[in-house]
Each structure stands twice: as C-alpha cells, then as structure tokens.
Amino acid sequence: MPLYFEDLAVGDTFEAGSYTVTKDEIIEFAEQFDPQPFHTDEVAARDSMFGELVASGLHTLCLSVRLFVTQFVNPDDGLANMGGLGMDNLRWHAPVTPGDTLSLEIEVVETSQSESRDDRGYVTLDRRVYVDDGDDPVLSIRSHNIVQRRDAE
Amino acid sequence: MPLYFEDLAVGDTFEAGSYTVTKDEIIEFAEQFDPQPFHTDEVAARDSMFGELVASGLHTLCLSVRLFVTQFVNPDDGLANMGGLGMDNLRWHAPVTPGDTLSLEIEVVETSQSESRDDRGYVTLDRRVYVDDGDDPVLSIRSHNIVQRRDAE
Numbered sequence: 001m002p003l004y005f006e007d008l009a010v011g012d013t014f015e016a017g018s019y020t021v022t023k024d025e026i027i028e029f030a031e032q033f034d035p036q037p038f039h040t041d042e043v044a045a046r047d048s049m050f051g052e053l054v055a056s057g058l059h060t061l062c063l064s065v066r067l068f069v070t071q072f073v074n075p076d077d078g079l080a081n082m083g084g085l086g087m088d089n090l091r092w093h094a095p096v097t098p099g100d101t102l103s104l105e106i107e108v109v110e111t112s113q114s115e116s117r118d119d120r121g122y123v124t125l126d127r128r129v130y131v132d133d134g135d136d137p138v139l140s141i142r143s144h145n146i147v148q149r150r151d152a153e
Numbered sequence: 154m155p156l157y158f159e160d161l162a163v164g165d166t167f168e169a170g171s172y173t174v175t176k177d178e179i180i181e182f183a184e185q186f187d188p189q190p191f192h193t194d195e196v197a198a199r200d201s202m203f204g205e206l207v208a209s210g211l212h213t214l215c216l217s218v219r220l221f222v223t224q225f226v227n228p229d230d231g232l233a234n235m236g237g238l239g240m241d242n243l244r245w246h247a248p249v250t251p252g253d254t255l256s257l258e259i260e261v262v263e264t265s266q267s268e269s270r271d272d273r274g275y276v277t278l279d280r281r282v283y284v285d286d287g288d289d290p291v292l293s294i295r296s297h298n299i300v301q302r303r304d305a306e
Contacts, residue, residue: 032215032219033215033216033218033219033222034218034219034222035219035222035223035227036222036226036227038236048235048236049235049299050236057237058214058215058218061211062185062186062211062215063186065186065187065211066185066186066187066188069186069187069188069189070188073189074189081189082202083191083201083202083203084210084245085244085245086242086243086244086245088241088242088243089239089241090239090240090241090243091238091239092237092238146202
C-alpha cells in the first residue's frame with residue numbers, strides 16, 4: 001500500500017538508495033544540458049575554479065530525483081506523489097566527481113491538508129545527497145510535493 | 154569579449170533563445186530521471202492530476218539551463234560564469250506539453266563583489282521560461298552565480 005499523506009509525520013526520515021556516477025555519464029549529461037568546459041573537458045577543467053572535471057550541479061540534482069522517484073515513489077509501498085509545486089534552497093556544497101557514490105536522504109519537514117481539495121495534501125521534504133557516506137551533504141534541496149490522501153483512492 | 158561581473162547591472166535583461174520540446178524527448182528524459190507515469194505514459198497520464206502527458210518539471214529546468222549555457226554563457230560575448238552556488242524559488246506555474254516552444258528570459262537582480270577573492274563577484278539572476286511567447290512564465294527560478302571580474306583575465 002502506498003505511503004499516503006496521512007502516513008507522513010514531520011521528522012520522518014527515509015533512505016532512498018545510492019548510485020555511482022561515471023566520468024562518461026558526467027560528460028554526456030553536460031554535453032546535453034550544461035556544456036561548460038569544467039563539466040565536459042578534463043583538460044580544460046584543470047584551469048577552472050574546480051581544478052578538475054566535476055559533475056554539473058544540475059546532473060547531481062537529476063540523479064537525486066531519479067533516486068527519489070525510483071526508490072521512494074515508484075515502489076508499491078512508495079509515496080503517493082501526485083506532482084511537484086516547486087523547490088527551494090538548492091545548494092551545491094561540494095563538487096561531485098567521477099566515481100562518487102551518491103546516496104539520498106529524505107526528511108519530512110512540513111505537512112498541510114489542502115483546504116480546497118479533499119483528495120490531497122501538501123508535503124515539504126528536505127532532500128540531502130551524500131557522497132560515499134560522508135557526514136555533510138554535497139547537495140541539499142527542499143521540495144514541495146502534492147500527496148494523495150488515503151480516502152481519495 | 155565576455156560579459157564580466159563589472160558589465161552587469163541590476164535590471165539588465167537578456168533573451169536567451171528558444172527550444173521546441175518533442176513528445177519523444179519528454180518520455181526519454183523522464184524514463185531516465187523522473188519515471189512517473191504522467192511523464193512517461195500517454196494513457197496513464199490521462200488519469201493523473203494533469204489529464205495528459207506533461208514534461209517532467211526537472212526536464213523543463215534542464216532545457217532552461219541548456220538555453221542559459223548555450224545562448225548566454227558559451228558565446229564569445231557571453232557571461233564569464235565560473236560556477237553556480239545554488240538556486241532558489243523554483244516554481245512550476247503550468248505544465249509543459251509536447252510541441253511547446255520554450256523561451257528563456259534572464260534578469261539581473263543583485264550583484265556583489267567577493268570580499269575574499271578579487272577575481273570574482275556574485276550575481277543573482279531571475280530566470281523565466283515562457284511557452285509560445287505567453288505572458289506568464291511556466292517556470293521561474295533564481296540562480297546564484299559566480300562571475301569573473303574583468304581584471305582577473
């Protein structure tokens with residue numbers, strides 16, 4: 001049974017899998033969506049602020065959303081997510097480099113019932129991406145999701 | 154010559170090209186990064202909150218970053234962007250559907266010199282994505298960029 005709005009409480013925390021990113025993927029993503037030399041060219045990246053090839057921050061965000069959806073939404077007992085309203089406070093705290101293993105942690109920070117529609121509620125989630133089980137996140141973001149209520153089935 | 158930190162003033166606005174998104178691209182992106190039925194399956198999408206297949210909001214964001222980089226950063230007279238610190242206030246105001254033509258507008262909303270490093274400054278940009286030259290954006294986001302100063306060359 002899915003995780004409905006009523007099943008979520010502030011402070012609930014979930015682990016949502018992990019994913020190791022390769023150099024080829026970093027370059028391929030960047031060539032498509034963020035073609036800046038420090039994301040696409042190992043040699044040019046040495047002269048950048050980063051000093052080495054780093055993943056596009058947008059790529060790290062996309063990989064975190066993939067973990068969110070595949071590990072936390074799509075399983076049979078996953079979040080009954082209806083859609084997203086937006087995101088806040090996206091911060092890239094440290095660069096991601098080839099071979100890094102990303103893991104995602106999700107924390108419920110706010111819930112409120114919709115006042116106009118009785119089939120849904122609004123849930124605010126803090127999502128944090130860690131590399132190789134480090135103590136500090138490399139990416140953090142707060143998302144605003146629309147979640148189905150149990151009675152709406 | 155690139156657009157350096159000193160060349161930017163609050164209120165400056167830039168148009169950054171346009172891009173038409175296809176159904177195949179919407180599905181392909183979503184299968185990779187946001188595999189929810191309303192982004193990957195036309196039939197299942199009819200039963201969703203959206204009533205039709207819609208682009209992942211993450212996809213719209215990625216396409217807006219592609220326009221930002223290819224049209225506003227990478228040209229010879231483009232922004233001397235050193236990297237990004239983060240983004241705020243990401244909002245999806247309306248869904249994007251197959252065949253929509255997205256255009257990007259960029260507005261400088263804040264600039265400040267770095268106090269610790271004389272080669273750079275911080276620039277806050279509001280980025281707005283419009284569909285088919287509509288009056289209201291379908292996506293808006295505020296980005297915090299690090300921009301090279303002219304003397305740092």
